[in-house]
Amino acid sequence: MITVKKEHIQILKDGHVTSPNGFSAGGVHCGIRKTKLDFGWIHSNVPATAAGVYTLNAFQAAPLKVTKASIEKEKKIQTIIVNSGNANSCTGEQGYYDALEMQRLTAAKMDVAPCHVAVASTGIIGVPLQMDKMRDAIESMGSVSGTVDDFEHAILTTDTVTKHCAVQMEIDGKVITIGGAAKGSGMIHPNMATMLGFITTDATVEPESLQNALGSVTDKSFNMITVDGDSSTNDMVLILANGNQKNQALTESHPQWPLFVEGLQMVSEELAKQIAGDGEGATKxxxxxxxxxxxxxxxxxxxxxxxxxxxxxxxxxxxxxxxxxxxxxxxxxxxxxxxxxxxxxxxxxxxxxxxxxxxxxxxxxxxxxxxxxxxxxxxxxxxxxxxxxxxxxxxxxxxxxxxxxxx
The missing domain is CATH 3.10.20.340 (ArgJ beta chain, C-terminal domain)
Structure with a gap:
C-alpha cells in the first residue's frame, strides 16, 4: 500500500466531466424552462462500469428508480441524460413510464443498450413531464455539437454557478483522470444532500470496488453538506469508469487503490464544497x-x-x-x-x-x-x-x- 500525498494528485484547472479520456457532453434548451438550457447528456465511447448512491427520501422519483435498476442489472452505463425544470417525482405510473421512454429513446438515438442509459431529473415535484419536449431533446443529441459547459448549465435549477472539477494521478504508469460536475443549491441536507452529481474516470475499476469507493467518499463529502435541512426526492451521485487508460483493474487489493480513492475523495469534496457555497441566497x-x-x-x-x-x-x-x-x-x-x-x-x-x-x-x-x-x-x-x-x-x-x- 502506498502513502498517499497531495503532491501525487494534480488538480486540473477548469477540469470537468469530459477531462477523462473517452467522455463527451452537451446540453440544449428544449422548452421545459423559459429560456435556460434544460436538457443535458454525458456519453462514454464505450460502456462504463457504473456505481451510484441515492437519496434516503422515501419518495424516490421515477428517473432515480429507473437508473438504480439499470445499474444494479449490469453495473454498466454508457449515456446519462438529465433534464432540469421538472423532477418527474410523485407522478405515479405515468412518470415511471415516461422515464422508461426517455431511456429507450436515448438508447435508440445513441445506439446503446437501454439498460446502459441513466436518467436523471431535477425541478418541480408533482408535475408530469412534457414528453413532446423530451422527445425533441433526445432527438437533437445526435445533431447538436454541445459542449461540457452546455451540460453544466443544463442541469442547474436555482444554482447561480456551475460546479465542476477534475484531478489526475499516475496509476500503473498510466495517467488517470477523474472529473466531476454537480448541481445543487437548495433543499440540501446530509444523507445524500439534494443534488445531482456526475463523476467520470478513464480508469479501469472493478464494479464492486467502484461502488465501495463511491459509498465511502460520499459519507465524507456529499453527506457532510447542508444548506437548509431539506432532502429531496431525486438526489443521486453516479460514477462512470470507462477503462480507456487500460490500467490494471483497480480493486482494494491493488497497491495504488488508496491513490485512486483519494483522487475520488478530492473531486467529491470539492463538488460538495461548491454546492454548499452556492446555497440559495448564501453569502458565506x-x-x-x-x-x-x-x-x-x-x-x-x-x-x-x-x-x-x-x-x-x-x-x-x-x-x-x-x-x-x-x-x-x-x-x-x-x-x-x-x-x-x-x-x-x-x-x-x-x-x-x-x-x-x-x-x-x-x-x-x-x-x-x-x-x-x-x-x-x-x-x-x-x-x-x-x-x-x-x-x-x-x-x-x-x-x-x-x-x-x-x-
Whole structure:
C-alpha cells in the first residue's frame, strides 16, 4: 500500500466531466424552462462500469428508480441524460413510464443498450413531464455539437454557478483522470444532500470496488453538506469508469487503490464544497471541523448538528460571534461529549476553552465573520477521530427564492 500525498494528485484547472479520456457532453434548451438550457447528456465511447448512491427520501422519483435498476442489472452505463425544470417525482405510473421512454429513446438515438442509459431529473415535484419536449431533446443529441459547459448549465435549477472539477494521478504508469460536475443549491441536507452529481474516470475499476469507493467518499463529502435541512426526492451521485487508460483493474487489493480513492475523495469534496457555497441566497461558505472525538461517526454527527443549526447559520450571516449557538448545537447532537472539555475557535480566535468562555475581542470576531469563508473548529478532547462538514449562512434571499420557486 502506498502513502498517499497531495503532491501525487494534480488538480486540473477548469477540469470537468469530459477531462477523462473517452467522455463527451452537451446540453440544449428544449422548452421545459423559459429560456435556460434544460436538457443535458454525458456519453462514454464505450460502456462504463457504473456505481451510484441515492437519496434516503422515501419518495424516490421515477428517473432515480429507473437508473438504480439499470445499474444494479449490469453495473454498466454508457449515456446519462438529465433534464432540469421538472423532477418527474410523485407522478405515479405515468412518470415511471415516461422515464422508461426517455431511456429507450436515448438508447435508440445513441445506439446503446437501454439498460446502459441513466436518467436523471431535477425541478418541480408533482408535475408530469412534457414528453413532446423530451422527445425533441433526445432527438437533437445526435445533431447538436454541445459542449461540457452546455451540460453544466443544463442541469442547474436555482444554482447561480456551475460546479465542476477534475484531478489526475499516475496509476500503473498510466495517467488517470477523474472529473466531476454537480448541481445543487437548495433543499440540501446530509444523507445524500439534494443534488445531482456526475463523476467520470478513464480508469479501469472493478464494479464492486467502484461502488465501495463511491459509498465511502460520499459519507465524507456529499453527506457532510447542508444548506437548509431539506432532502429531496431525486438526489443521486453516479460514477462512470470507462477503462480507456487500460490500467490494471483497480480493486482494494491493488497497491495504488488508496491513490485512486483519494483522487475520488478530492473531486467529491470539492463538488460538495461548491454546492454548499452556492446555497440559495448564501453569502458565506461555512466549514465545521470537529476533532478529538471517540469515533469518526461521533465527529460527523457533531459537525452535522452545528452546520445544520439555523441559529448558527443566521449568526454567521449577521457576523455575530455568538459562540453559545455553536455549543448548544454540539450539546444536542446526542453524541458522547464532556461539556467541560469542549473548546471552540472561530478561525484562529479561541472563544471557548474547556467548556468556559474565553475573553476575546468581539470586534475581531465580527471582522472574521465578515469573510467569505468561515472556519469553526471544535475540539471535543475525547479521542483522536475527526470529521468536517460544510454549509452556508441563512439569508433573507433564501426566503425570497423559496417563496417564489414555482414562479
Amino acid at each position: 461558505l461555512i466549514e465545521v471541523n470537529v476533532s478529538g472525538a471517540k469515533a469518526e461517526e461521533d465527529a460527523r454527527q457533531v459537525a452535522k448538528a452545528v452546520i445544520s443549526s439555523n441559529l448558527v447559520k443566521t449568526a454567521i450571516y449577521g457576523a455575530d460571534p455568538n459562540w453559545g449557538r455553536i455549543v448548544c448545537a454540539v450539546g444536542y447532537s446526542k453524541q458522547p461529549i464532556d461539556p467541560d472539555k469542549v473548546s471552540v475557535s472561530l478561525g484562529d480566535i479561541v472563544v471557548v476553552k474547556d467548556g468556559l468562555a474565553v475573553n476575546f475581542d468581539q470586534e475581531e470576531g465580527t471582522r472574521y465573520l465578515e469573510n467569505r469563508t468561515i472556519n469553526i473548529s471544535i475540539d471535543l478532547q475525547e479521542g483522536s477521530s475527526e470529521a468536517t462538514a460544510w454549509g452556508c449562512d441563512l439569508t433573507y434571499d433564501y426566503v425570497k427564492i423559496n417563496a417564489s420557486y414555482r414562479t
